[in-house]
Every structure is written in C-alpha cells, then in structure tokens.
Amino acid sequence: MNTAAYMDDVPQPLFRRLGWLDWGYALLLLLGAMFAFHRYADFMDAYEIGFLFGSVALFSWLGWFWKPMRWLMLAVAVLSLGAIQLYNGSQESVEQVFLLKYLFASQSAIMWMNVLFVLAMLAYWLGLFARSDFAARVGSTLVWSAVAMGFIGLMVRWYESYLISHDVGHIPISNLYEVFILFCLITALVYLYYEGRYATRQLGGFVLIVINAAVGFILWYTFDRQAYEIQPLVPALQSYWMKIHVPANFVGYGTFALAAMVAVAYLLVDKGMLVSRLPRLEVLDDLMYKSISVGFAFFTIATILGAMWAAEAWGGYWSWDPKETWALIVWLNYAAWLHLRLVKGLRGPILAWWALVGLLVTTFAFLGVNMFLSGLHSYGEL
Structure with a gap:
C-alpha cells in the first residue's frame, strides 16, 4: 500500500485544517464578544458573561465545521449591532x-x-x-x-x-x-x-x-x-437554566420535524411518486436517521438539564408534571425508533411512518400540553 496516498485520504484533525481565515473569523467573534461585554456588562450576571464568551467557542467551531455558518454569524452580528445603534437608547x-x-x-x-x-x-x-x-x-x-x-x-x-x-x-x-x-x-x-x-x-x-x-x-x-x-x-423562568435548556430542546424539536418531512418524501418515493425528482430511498433513509440521531442526543441533554432546573426551582428532579410526562413519551418514542433501526436492523416505510407519527407526538408535547393540560410548566398558554 502507498502509505503517502493513504495518509492523504485520511481526514486531518479539525485544528490542523484551519487557515488564517478560520482564525480571523474566531478573532472577530471574540472581538464582538468583548465589545458586547464592554458595552452591556452592567446588564449581565456571571452566567450571562459565561454564556457570552462560551458562545465564541461554540460558534467558532460551528463556523469552522460548516463554512456558511460564519457568514450568517457575521451578517447577524453586524446588522443587529447596527440596528441597536439606531435606537439611541x-x-x-x-x-x-x-x-x-x-x-x-x-x-x-x-x-x-x-x-x-x-x-x-x-x-x-x-x-x-x-x-x-x-x-x-x-x-x-x-x-x-x-x-x-x-x-x-x-x-x-x-x-x-x-x-x-x-x-x-x-x-x-x-x-x-x-x-x-x-x-x-x-x-x-x-x-x-x-x-x-x-x-x-x-x-x-x-x-x-x-x-x-x-x-x-x-x-x-x-x-x-x-x-x-x-x-x-415569571419568577421560575428567571434562571440561567433557561438559556441552555430551551435551545437544546428546540434542536431536538427541529430535527424531529425535519425527519418527519423527509419521511413524507420517503413514503412518496416508496409508492413510486416523484421518483425522478426526489433523492433515492437510501439517501432519504440516511437523512432521516441522522436527523433523529442528532435530535435524540439534544433532546436527551435538554431533558437532563430540565430535571436539574426543576430540582433548583421546585425541589425535585421529576414530578410527573404533564410537560415532563410528555417529554418522556417523546424520548421513549425516538429511543424505540433508534433501537429498531440500529439493533434490529429495521428499514423501510414502517420507520418513515413512525417518524411522521413521531412529529404528532412531539407537537402535542410542545404545544398540545399548553393548550389542554395544566401544570408547573404552564408558561405559554394560548
């Protein structure tokens, strides 16, 4: 085997692939965070300061990993700060x-x-x-x-x-x-x-x-x-936990929703509809799996963070509040989906239908609980 050729095919670690543009992007984020800290430190507590500078590391990594993200970040930062200046307080x-x-x-x-x-x-x-x-x-x-x-x-x-x-x-x-x-x-x-x-x-x-x-x-x-x-x-939401629990939750919700809509395309192709226009079943299956995997990981993190928040706010990690119960149902639903695919090797329309029905379960956990049930999480009634 040609060792040199083999080494060329092996992806290099992320930090070894970074160029001066990548580091320049990270430096701009850091300078922006320092400007925000200098300008708004009086309005920030210790946790918010930590989140501010922690976000520099997070969004630097995102921009390195996914190049278009850096242009979005820079555009949002420049235009948001420009808009804020127009308010004149x-x-x-x-x-x-x-x-x-x-x-x-x-x-x-x-x-x-x-x-x-x-x-x-x-x-x-x-x-x-x-x-x-x-x-x-x-x-x-x-x-x-x-x-x-x-x-x-x-x-x-x-x-x-x-x-x-x-x-x-x-x-x-x-x-x-x-x-x-x-x-x-x-x-x-x-x-x-x-x-x-x-x-x-x-x-x-x-x-x-x-x-x-x-x-x-x-x-x-x-x-x-x-x-x-x-x-x-409301007092219970005046917590640093909200700043990490909610975004993690909605990465889960967003990826579950994406998987469900990919499932719709999968079912159409499986029935012979729009076959020449949509990706192959193998591609759709892989995208559905990756979306649910990412969503399940973030939803698990969000559930753990929510339990820690509950312990601080209400004195217990779990109280079988309707929102907590339905969050568990959502978690079990996608855990079963991943188990059947990874352990049992299940593929095909049944998992697509499952992902689609999963969106309905998730929607009820997200919105239906607020509409029809009451509990400790009653912060968003319609």
Whole structure:
C-alpha cells in the first residue's frame, strides 16, 4: 500500500485544517464578544458573561465545521449591532427611524422572516416540479435570508426588552411566540446543513411546509393575541437554566420535524411518486436517521438539564408534571425508533411512518400540553 496516498485520504484533525481565515473569523467573534461585554456588562450576571464568551467557542467551531455558518454569524452580528445603534437608547426610535420601522426593529425583522419563508417554500416547489435548479437556488437563498432576519429580530428584541426596563430584559426564548421563531430558525438551519451535505435541494419544499405551519402560528399569535409584546419573565423562568435548556430542546424539536418531512418524501418515493425528482430511498433513509440521531442526543441533554432546573426551582428532579410526562413519551418514542433501526436492523416505510407519527407526538408535547393540560410548566398558554 502507498502509505503517502493513504495518509492523504485520511481526514486531518479539525485544528490542523484551519487557515488564517478560520482564525480571523474566531478573532472577530471574540472581538464582538468583548465589545458586547464592554458595552452591556452592567446588564449581565456571571452566567450571562459565561454564556457570552462560551458562545465564541461554540460558534467558532460551528463556523469552522460548516463554512456558511460564519457568514450568517457575521451578517447577524453586524446588522443587529447596527440596528441597536439606531435606537439611541429609546424605544420611540422605532417610529422615527425608517430602517427600524420597516426593516430591523424586532417585529419588522420577524415579519420579514415570515414572508421570506413563504417565498422560499414557493420557490422550492417551483424548482421541484419545473425541474428548475435556478428556482431551487433562489429557495435556498431565501431561506438563508429568512434565517438571518429571524436571528436579527431576536437579537434586537433582546435589546428592546432592556429598553423597557432592566428588570424586564431577558433572552427572547421565554414564551410561545419567541420559541416558535426559534423553532423556525433551528429547523431551517439544520435543513440547510443537510441540503449542502447531500447536495440536494429537492426536499426544501417538504421541510418548508412544517416551518410555514409555525409561521402561520406566529402570524395568528401576533395579530390575534398581540403576542409580540414583550412581557416580564415569571419568577421560575428567571434562571440561567433557561438559556441552555430551551435551545437544546428546540434542536431536538427541529430535527424531529425535519425527519418527519423527509419521511413524507420517503413514503412518496416508496409508492413510486416523484421518483425522478426526489433523492433515492437510501439517501432519504440516511437523512432521516441522522436527523433523529442528532435530535435524540439534544433532546436527551435538554431533558437532563430540565430535571436539574426543576430540582433548583421546585425541589425535585421529576414530578410527573404533564410537560415532563410528555417529554418522556417523546424520548421513549425516538429511543424505540433508534433501537429498531440500529439493533434490529429495521428499514423501510414502517420507520418513515413512525417518524411522521413521531412529529404528532412531539407537537402535542410542545404545544398540545399548553393548550389542554395544566401544570408547573404552564408558561405559554394560548
């Protein structure tokens, strides 16, 4: 065997593959964190400072691992900080500054996110049925733009909460309105990663269906319930645990949703529909498995973090609260799915149907519990 040729085929460790652009990206993140610390340290506790600089390491790694992520991070950082400067320390600036009123104020940016996701879905479906690579590429561009506007909206909303009052200020992942936005963003980002990994855009229209279902909820919740208004946190949510438990949970929810929509495509191809337009069954099966594996890992972490949070807030790790019970049901559902695939070697439509039904179980755990059941987690009633 040619040892030199073999060594060329072995992937090098991540740090050995980094160039000056990679380190420059990390340095920019660090400088941004230092600027934020210098500017807003008075509004941050020790945990938030830790999260701020910990996020530098996390997003540096993400940018090294997945190159498009760095451009998203830089765009969100630059535009969010630029928008914050336009406020001049006053919420009244929203009505006085054109760019805030129509583009970068939190509510404006989130509305743009909603519009862009709808347009992206239409572009993806046009690309699928017309076999237009251009339309599909437009769909991808629109999704990236929607994600950027959504994150800008959340970052600016975070700042706006502190403009109301230091006591009101909080990270915007505390109620149904905010976490539905987070769900859209995480689901879209995970899809974009796999879109690049598998070099296929044919699944975009399917995944955007579930994202736009969430967009529909956001619009209804905004206009019917005025949910966009920033409210103070209830005491139990005034905890550093929220800042790590909620994002981990929604990586799980987002990847489970992605797996379910891939399952729809799998079932169509298995029935002989859109065979020439969609990826092969083997590709769809692999994507479904990887999505559920990632989601299960994050959902497990989120469940453990939630138990630790519960012990601090209520004095016990587990109380069989409806939200906890349904979280366990979701966990057991996907644990069984992975067991059947990995240990028993099961493949085919039954796992696709299982992943699709799993989305219904997850949706009830996420939303249905808030609608129909009450308990300690009753923070997001409709």
